[in-house]
Amino acid sequence: MPLIELTSQGFYCAAGNFYIDPWRKVDYAVVTHAHTDHYTANCKHYLVSSAGRHVFESRLGPRADIQTLPYGETTSINGVKVSLHPAGHVLGSAQVRVEHKGEVWVVSGDYKLQADNTCTPFEPVKCHTFITEATFALPIYKWSPAEEIFASINAWWRQNQKHGRATMLYGYSLGKAQRLLAHVDSSIGPIYVHNSVEGMNDAYRRSGVKLPETKTLAQLQRSEWSQALIITPPNGLTTMYGDVSTAFASGWMRTQSMRRRRSMQKGFVLSDHADWEGTLQAIAASGAERIGVTHGFIDVLVRWLRGQGYEATGYATHFSAASTGEGG
Amino acid sequence: MHDFSNLYNILLEASDAREKIDVIKDYLSDAAPADAAWAIYLLSGKRPRRVMSGKRLASIAMETTGTPLWLFEECYNAVGDMVETATLLLPEDTPASAVPLHVWMEDWLLAEMAEKERQQSIVEAWRELNTIQRYIFNKLLTGGFRSGITKRTLVRAIAEFSSVDTTLITHRLEGEWLPTPAFYEALIASEQVGEDVSRPYPFVEIQVIETRDVQDEFGDVTQWQVEWTWGGIRVQVVKREGQVFVWTHGEVLVTRQYPEILGLAATLPDSIVLEGDLLPWKDGQLMPLDNLQKRVNRKNVSKKLMAEVPLVFVACDVLEVNGEDVRHQPLAWRREQLIKLVQTADSNGFHLSETIEISHWDDVHAARITCRERLAEGLVIKHKASAYSSDHWWKWKAEPYKINGVLMSAQRGEGDQANLYREYTFGVWDDNSLVPIAKTDTGLSDSDIREIDRFVRQKTMERFGPVRTVAPALVFEIGFDGLRRSKRHKSGIAVESPRVTGWRLDLRPADADTLDTVRALLPDKHNQEIL
Numbered sequence: 001m002p003l004i005e006l007t008s009q010g011f012y013c014a015a016g017n018f019y020i021d022p023w024r025k026v027d028y029a030v031v032t033h034a035h036t037d038h039y040t041a042n043c044k045h046y047l048v049s050s051a052g053r054h055v056f057e058s059r060l061g062p063r064a065d066i067q068t069l070p071y072g073e074t075t076s077i078n079g080v081k082v083s084l085h086p087a088g089h090v091l092g093s094a095q096v097r098v099e100h101k102g103e104v105w106v107v108s109g110d111y112k113l114q115a116d117n118t119c120t121p122f123e124p125v126k127c128h129t130f131i132t133e134a135t136f137a138l139p140i141y142k143w144s145p146a147e148e149i150f151a152s153i154n155a156w157w158r159q160n161q162k163h164g165r166a167t168m169l170y171g172y173s174l175g176k177a178q179r180l181l182a183h184v185d186s187s188i189g190p191i192y193v194h195n196s197v198e199g200m201n202d203a204y205r206r207s208g209v210k211l212p213e214t215k216t217l218a219q220l221q222r223s224e225w226s227q228a229l230i231i232t233p234p235n236g237l238t239t240m241y242g243d244v245s246t247a248f249a250s251g252w253m254r255t256q257s258m259r260r261r262r263s264m265q266k267g268f269v270l271s272d273h274a275d276w277e278g279t280l281q282a283i284a285a286s287g288a289e290r291i292g293v294t295h296g297f298i299d300v301l302v303r304w305l306r307g308q309g310y311e312a313t314g315y316a317t318h319f320s321a322a323s324t325g326e327g328g
Numbered sequence: 329m330h331d332f333s334n335l336y337n338i339l340l341e342a343s344d345a346r347e348k349i350d351v352i353k354d355y356l357s358d359a360a361p362a363d364a365a366w367a368i369y370l371l372s373g374k375r376p377r378r379v380m381s382g383k384r385l386a387s388i389a390m391e392t393t394g395t396p397l398w399l400f401e402e403c404y405n406a407v408g409d410m411v412e413t414a415t416l417l418l419p420e421d422t423p424a425s426a427v428p429l430h431v432w433m434e435d436w437l438l439a440e441m442a443e444k445e446r447q448q449s450i451v452e453a454w455r456e457l458n459t460i461q462r463y464i465f466n467k468l469l470t471g472g473f474r475s476g477i478t479k480r481t482l483v484r485a486i487a488e489f490s491s492v493d494t495t496l497i498t499h500r501l502e503g504e505w506l507p508t509p510a511f512y513e514a515l516i517a518s519e520q521v522g523e524d525v526s527r528p529y530p531f532v533e534i535q536v537i538e539t540r541d542v543q544d545e546f547g548d549v550t551q552w553q554v555e556w557t558w559g560g561i562r563v564q565v566v567k568r569e570g571q572v573f574v575w576t577h578g579e580v581l582v583t584r585q586y587p588e589i590l591g592l593a594a595t596l597p598d599s600i601v602l603e604g605d606l607l608p609w610k611d612g613q614l615m616p617l618d619n620l621q622k623r624v625n626r627k628n629v630s631k632k633l634m635a636e637v638p639l640v641f642v643a644c645d646v647l648e649v650n651g652e653d654v655r656h657q658p659l660a661w662r663r664e665q666l667i668k669l670v671q672t673a674d675s676n677g678f679h680l681s682e683t684i685e686i687s688h689w690d691d692v693h694a695a696r697i698t699c700r701e702r703l704a705e706g707l708v709i710k711h712k713a714s715a716y717s718s719d720h721w722w723k724w725k726a727e728p729y730k731i732n733g734v735l736m737s738a739q740r741g742e743g744d745q746a747n748l749y750r751e752y753t754f755g756v757w758d759d760n761s762l763v764p765i766a767k768t769d770t771g772l773s774d775s776d777i778r779e780i781d782r783f784v785r786q787k788t789m790e791r792f793g794p795v796r797t798v799a800p801a802l803v804f805e806i807g808f809d810g811l812r813r814s815k816r817h818k819s820g821i822a823v824e825s826p827r828v829t830g831w832r833l834d835l836r837p838a839d840a841d842t843l844d845t846v847r848a849l850l851p852d853k854h855n856q857e858i859l
């Protein structure tokens with residue numbers, strides 16, 4: 001019997017009797033990060049990274065039983081050794097390392113290799129079996145250096161100010177929004193955020209992440225409209241005081257068809273997931289010979305890895321069947 | 329070239345025409361004539377010959393990057409465009425190339441090469457270019473380049489940049505030309521002697537009357553000329569030095585699309601500019617206006633089509649007589665000149681716009697009521713003493729058609745409206761089921777929209793992407809300005825400019841109109857049966 005298998009509740013470790021990123025409520029859930037496609041509410045116990053404590057508390061509410069574990073420290077669950085390692089995806093995101101009778105598995109959760117000041121950088125973890133995500137596992141997905149993207153966001157903001165337009169940037173409330181905040185040049189003008197973003201900002205600030213000053217949209221003054229950068233999730237509602245230029249910051253913006261589907265004027269290719277090369281690099285760095293693939297272009301990555309001599313298996317999770325809720 | 333790819337990128341993302349015009353002007357102010365000529369050539373929608381198929385390009389990309397076919401196909405499924413897929417597969421990290429556009433076009437793209445040499449030159453070009461440049465280059469190679477801007481925007485940008493009149497720029501861009509520096513210099517050069525032969529006058533805007541109290545607004549009725557308007561194609565016919573030019577309101581030269589106008593202009597004196605409408609006219613009467621669609625934007629007009637939908641020119645004003653600009657003359661004077669011209673012209677296709685005898689505003693109201701049966705779009709009202717100027721032309725549209733329809737489905741708005749279901753499809757009864765008759769997002773107040781949004785969410789029957797269908801419960805009055813038969817619509821009828829004119833809380837769904845009632849409104853009633 002494999003150390004970790006996919007059940008109708010999620011990834012399950014029978015030896016330790018715990019789940020990793022379950023989508024139904026279970027007794028014991030080890031959760032990689034607080035995006036809605038990786039956790040579910042109402043589990044009896046949660047184990048998450050210490051770095052993610054405030055983020056999880058804000059998502060799960062004060063009554064949830066949340067235990068935390070610092071990156072790199074090992075705990076034992078029913079005799080199975082479990083440790084968490086930085087995944088570089090969002091604040092507190094972790095790869096879960098599971099060791100039992102000398103066999104080591106790592107479940108990556110979502111991860112990226114690009115630099116990001118708002119979370120601890122990805123660390124490769126040696127293992128026998130590596131379960132990787134495949135959100136952008138196609139060779140057309142290649143990320144430009146993040147500094148270049150932020151430089152063009154800054155330039156766009158300045159340009160909009162010159163033309164008397166507000167600058168509205170769509171990004172998910174947890175992770176993408178804070179990454180944008182931490183890397184844009186906040187000296188350009190005032191920054192306003194949607195309430196859901198501000199909630200996460202609080203959690204980040206309490207965790208010691210430095211973010212520039214933000215105000216919520218309710219405080220948005222008409223006089224500041226044309227100077228402002230507004231960061232809001234794609235479904236956020238905003239009062240309009242004048243002309244606005246909108247853009248979406250997401251890995252999906254890499255293709256014209258996606259840009260058209262979002263009917264955005266502009267797109268910035270900025271992702272919190274690994275691109276194709278990044279995914280292959282992480283797989284190689286794990287040293288694993290058996291690779292599990294989940295979330296995204298599963299079949300493609302499995303076929304590619306088999307062609308490269310890996311023993312690869314696809315895991316069609318409940319979440320990957322649904323459309324991508326968060327991340328990008 | 330760096331600049332052209334930059335220009336293309338900004339044009340893709342620009343939100344309004346003003347922004348597009350500004351970036352084109354910026355580009356032209358920096359570009360060398362050889363590059364500017366190519367840029368205008370490409371932006372005007374002209375396409376250089378296709379060098380290779382998208383498939384061939386894709387196979388070169390696969391070979392260069394070592395991508396197996398199955399993986400390429402997976403990528404293609406995600407992208408939906410062969411050339412874009414090939415482009416995105418190429419390695420990154422190339423800074424933008426500064427090789428000028430004319431070198432691309434003349435040395436890389438259009439130079440004759442053997443197959444092997446061609447492939448090598450493409451791979452070398454890819455090494456030189458960054459992603460957006462490769463995308464443009466590959467689209468050009470495979471004949472799929474689209475500039476995404478209208479001719480009108482391009483013309484306005486060149487006109488503003490060069491301070492040359494838009495009509496002259498339009499004229500200079502007509503027909504065949506080669507993108508050479510000499511062409512570009514001539515394009516932006518100030519006007520040459522004799523070059524204004526084709527030039528129309530700027531069209532006056534017609535303002536729409538929103539009120540019913542015309543009497544209060546317009547005063548003494550005898551000071552006004554009232555004529556029918558039929559909603560045809562508004563044009564100016566220019567005849568100078570024996571040549572005829574037909575310009576549309578959008579300053580597009582359409583002479584070749586309407587050969588019958590050339591014929592009738594032959595009977596006119598020279599040095600003359602007339603304004604009026606092109607209308608479909610057969611057997612001594614106006615045809616339903618949707619026939620006009622068959623004649624619009626045709627490059628080649630067949631004899632058969634001309635016989636099927638013949639056009640006439642209904643003149644309503646004269647702007648130049650004997651080479652003299654007469655726009656400052658009072659309308660009554662211009663009308664007299666026009667009547668003389670029509671009387672002396674020897675052509676069946678040349679009509680005078682029909683004015684209405686009036687002695688009281690009641691006569692105008694009475695005429696307006698008959699618009700529908702006459703197939704008229706409405707009335708145009710002009711002050712008799714007025715010069716040719718936007719301040720004095722008014723359109724009073726016919727009363728909209730009104731029907732009662734049942735809300736069938738609603739769609740999420742776009743952009744910042746995406747959280748509300750605010751684009752509605754209304755249906756009318758056909759036997760015992762509803763068929764969609766109008767789709768609109770206009771006419772309702774914000775509070776109504778929010779209330780309907782709540783209703784839609786509660787009463788959803790099915791969801792298809794952004795659309796939810798609902799149980800028939802709410803009835804609305806829908807107004808629209810016209811209707812025509814349409815095979816593309818399930819109801820067989822397309823309505824023009826539909827909007828909600830009222831929420832009929834007093835009506836039950838069963839009280840809404842039927843498809844037969846709507847059919848009875850069709851202008852060509854004798855055709856109803858075959859629907």
Ligand SMILES: [Zn+2]
Pocket residue numbers: 033035038089110326327
């Ligand atoms: Zn995630």
